[in-house]
Amino acid sequence: MVELQLQVVELEKNNFHILVESTVNNETIYWIIDTGASKSVFDINLDDLYQPIEPDPEEEFKSAGINLGPIDTKLGKVSLKIGSIEINNLSVALINMEHISEIYKKYSDQKIGGLLGGDVLEAYGCCINYREKTISFNPEK
Numbered sequence: 001m002v003e004l005q006l007q008v009v010e011l012e013k014n015n016f017h018i019l020v021e022s023t024v025n026n027e028t029i030y031w032i033i034d035t036g037a038s039k040s041v042f043d044i045n046l047d048d049l050y051q052p053i054e055p056d057p058e059e060e061f062k063s064a065g066i067n068l069g070p071i072d073t074k075l076g077k078v079s080l081k082i083g084s085i086e087i088n089n090l091s092v093a094l095i096n097m098e099h100i101s102e103i104y105k106k107y108s109d110q111k112i113g114g115l116l117g118g119d120v121l122e123a124y125g126c127c128i129n130y131r132e133k134t135i136s137f138n139p140e141k
Contacts, residue, residue, distance in 0.1 A: 029113030
């Protein structure tokens with residue numbers, strides 16, 4: 001088990017978002033922990049930090065958020081390190097996250113790279129402790 005500190009950002013009164021620090025290509029990037037996202041998402045504007053991939057023609061993938069219709073999505077692979085956990089070639093949806101980055105710039109100096117979704121949280125048996133502001137990764141051996 002690997003336990004890491006979370007960053008807590010209050011964007012509005014009683015509106016908290018949790019972030020975890022990672023390294024992608026030797027650059028510090030923060031991921032918003034999004035337990036409601038089924039798939040991890042990465043900012044398409046950070047094109048030097050991911051590798052674009054072609055989608056499987058038989059598999060249609062679309063992203064959508066609450067209050068939004070379909071979002072223009074591409075696919076990519078990113079390799080990252082969170083603490084001592086290395087996640088190589090993670091398939092991510094690539095979307096324009098500029099609007100999210102702008103919001104976070106008002107409240108913190110962390111560079112937001114993406115949303116860490118249920119695909120990673122489930123695969124690594126993640127457990128979030130809000131009181132202690134930690135996340136634990138429990139990868140199967």
